[in-house]
Amino acid sequence: MTVSARPLTDDDAEASRRLGWEAFGAPGTPPTEPPPPVAGEGRCWYGAFLTDDSGTERLSARMLDRYFETWIGGRRVPTAGIAGVTTAAEDRGRGLLSPLFGALLAGAHERGAVISSLFPTAPKIYRRFGYEVVGDLVEVEVPTAVLAAVDAPAGGSVRRAVAADVPAIFDCYGAWAATQHGPLTREGAAFASDRDGLLNDFTGVTVALDDHGTITGYALWDRGGEYGPGSSIKLEEVIATTPDAYRGLLRTLGSFASVTPAIKITTAGFDVIRSLLPALDWQVIKRSPYMINVIDIAGALTKRGYRYGFEAVLDFSVADHFLDACNGSYRLRVAGGRGRCERIRPEPEQRQFTARGLAALYAGALPVAELRAAGLLTGGDPATDSLWDGAFGAPALQIRDYF
Numbered sequence: 210m211t212v213s214a215r216p217l218t219d220d221d222a223e224a225s226r227r228l229g230w231e232a233f234g235a236p237g238t239p240p241t242e243p244p245p246p247v248a249g250e251g252r253c254w255y256g257a258f259l260t261d262d263s264g265t266e267r268l269s270a271r272m273l274d275r276y277f278e279t280w281i282g283g284r285r286v287p288t289a290g291i292a293g294v295t296t297a298a299e300d301r302g303r304g305l306l307s308p309l310f311g312a313l314l315a316g317a318h319e320r321g322a323v324i325s326s327l328f329p330t331a332p333k334i335y336r337r338f339g340y341e342v343v344g345d346l347v348e349v350e351v352p353t354a355v356l357a358a359v360d361a362p363a364g365g366s367v368r369r370a371v372a373a374d375v376p377a378i379f380d381c382y383g384a385w386a387a388t389q390h391g392p393l394t395r396e397g398a399a400f401a402s403d404r405d406g407l408l409n410d411f412t413g414v415t416v417a418l419d420d421h422g423t424i425t426g427y428a429l430w431d432r433g434g435e436y437g438p439g440s441s442i443k444l445e446e447v448i449a450t451t452p453d454a455y456r457g458l459l460r461t462l463g464s465f466a467s468v469t470p471a472i473k474i475t476t477a478g479f480d481v482i483r484s485l486l487p488a489l490d491w492q493v494i495k496r497s498p499y500m501i502n503v504i505d506i507a508g509a510l511t512k513r514g515y516r517y518g519f520e521a522v523l524d525f526s527v528a529d530h531f532l533d534a535c536n537g538s539y540r541l542r543v544a545g546g547r548g549r550c551e552r553i554r555p556e557p558e559q560r561q562f563t564a565r566g567l568a569a570l571y572a573g574a575l576p577v578a579e580l581r582a583a584g585l586l587t588g589g590d591p592a593t594d595s596l597w598d599g600a601f602g603a604p605a606l607q608i609r610d611y612f
């Protein structure tokens with residue numbers, strides 16, 4: 210048997226669909242319609258194939274590159290969002306993910322991606338490729354009565370969204386995301402269908418308006434099928450730019466208190482709405498860890514933003530990256546909120562990050578002292594670690610899109 214990996218074509222669509230069912234659940238009755246086309250704007254499927262002695266090729270593993278951008282330090286970082294990873298049951302454990310990641314990450318780099326991210330089912334699967342856990346998407350449960358008890362807004366109003374509101378809703382998300390560390394920009398072809406389908410994807414899309422009629426926030430919510438004890442409403446997203454908008458939106462969801470005792474909120478990091486809730490209830494009921502991999506070190510460190518008012522020259526090396534082209538020594542100069550990273554000659558005693566350590570640093574997930582404690586960084590003078598924390602330290606990562 211020989212192994213090869215390449216982008217999938219429409220000829221591979223049925224085999225790819227079957228692999229997906231095998232890993233993530235099959236429909237009760239097989240669909241009669243043909244599989245959706247493999248090719249599409251804003252994404253590319255890759256497959257690993259086993260070819261037997263007779264030359265017959267069989268799709269054995271596949272995964273998807275989604276063309277995303279991530280906001281980091283106020284700048285957009287081109288990102289390969291990995292999804293749908295699966296290997297045929299009988300072919301697992303024979304190392305097919307290595308050629309598959311090799312092909313996908315090379316293709317992603319060619320199209321300009323400098324980092325990659327994914328939601329793992331187990332982190333160990335992805336660590337050898339350079340991915341490290343840097344945050345969580347979480348679902349929290351809050352009593353509906355707590356939302357009902359949020360202070361009333363001093364002005365403004367709420368109403369159900371109409372199609373004409375969709376651009377303003379995406380603008381509101383974009384304005385919020387640009388100030389955060391980690392969320393996707395939700396721009397480009399990868400999100401075109403989300404824009405078109407927004408009002409149909411949820412039971413309710415509620416917008417908050419100020420007294421001039423400008424949209425200042427929105428809530429996306431799913432009512433769920435039940436009422437009474439044990440029932441809940443899913444608040445898939447609530448984002449606003451003013452306290453009145455947050456109050457109006459939260460109280461709108463709170464008005465369901467007589468029929469549904471709980472609201473399940475999708476969030477990450479330390480959500481600002483906790484500062485508006487009158488009670489402490491904020492029970493995490495589900496956690497989806499998120500991993501990042503720096504796949505073009507000079508590109509990724511140059512494209513992200515940094516804190517204003519901070520200047521540093523930081524030398525380091527990476528030696529164990531799955532992508533050989535990443536290994537080497539680098540100098541990062543940070544000034545004026547920007548960074549410029551270039552290759553330099555190796556020097557003795559340099560800080561040496563593992564690929565995973567660099568991913569954690571990049572996302573501001575761990576202080577440098579913790580990277581040392583976890584074996585993700587060696588060398589350099591620990592007394593100057595705070596220089597690195599100053600450049601990379603960040604609030605908890607935000608991610609609001611599961612993929």
Ligand SMILES: CC(C)(COP(=O)(O)OP(=O)(O)OC[C@H]1O[C@@H](n2cnc3c(N)ncnc32)[C@H](O)[C@@H]1OP(=O)(O)O)[C@@H](O)C(=O)NCCC(=O)NCCS
Binds near residue numbers: 296297304
């Ligand atoms: C996860 C999956 C894609 C791995 O594919 P594979 O072809 O077996 O992977 P490889 O043979 O290249 O690598 C196997 C490595 O992953 C590790 N691994 C696989 N599943 C793991 C798990 N659930 N927990 C921890 N490690 C795991 C193996 O221990 C092995 O590591 P090792 O080489 O150090 O022993 C495959 O098991 C699968 O399809 N699982 C069901 C679907 C799934 O979970 N997909 C991931 C979605 S994020």
